[in-house]
Amino acid sequence: MSLNFPAQGRDYLMDVGVHGGTQVPTWYIALFEGDYDSQEDDTAANIGSRATEITAYAESTRQEFKEAAATGGATSNSGGVATVTLSAQKAVSGFALMSSAGKGSSTGILLCYQRLPSPRTYGPGDVVKIPVSLLLANAV
Template sequence: MSSLFFPAEGRDYLLDVGVHGGVQVGKWFIALYEGDYEPKEDDTAANISVRATEITAYSEGTRPEFVELAPAGGATSNQGNVAQFTMTATKTVRMFALLSSGGKGASVGKLLALQRLASPRTYGAGDVIKVPVSLTLSNP
């Protein structure tokens, strides 16, 4: 699997809140994408749904929330509370992202990070997709 990609918007948010005293986002949400798209530095919450073609064909009313564990050793994850999507149509998942808005297809808020999957996977109606997410900050 490829690594998590933090576009400028995500890095700026982390610096703004962690160093500059900016306003913290209370909840993060996970979105799935089907477009054959490579994450870019200028990806934002305003443009990613169109650029990467967000998947909204799932029965949950909103994007599932990312419920993370307390950070330790420079990392956190949603282990123990993995996000789930119940598909309502056949879709090929190629990427997921963490965004501050829970609205399906929403183009507001902040885009924290994206991950393009090493290989796409197709799911049919009724399939439940479980998305584990790990965030790690490390030195180069």
């Protein structure tokens, strides 16, 4: 299972890491329920409608990605896994890291998208834990 970094996410990483662009201080996790494979032209403006963002949860905003310092080209939120409490039955099929906290927001930057191997269904009141790991590696 690997993350897809569409052009918008890769451009952001190059602009900040190489060109001295403005860093996004906080990334947020968006959950999706659509049967969707990420595309090269996915952006924060279109991913919500393409992949069908889940907004039926108790928390008022997307949950923060609280990442650890990178080591070996990797980081994760294993020390602070994000959680949401669903308010409706949903089949979670993927997630994305986005720069906007607003549930269903189409502004900001889409860093990456991950489709899960198979959807997992949760009911109202279920707490969904969202572990996220990022790894940048050379192509083999």
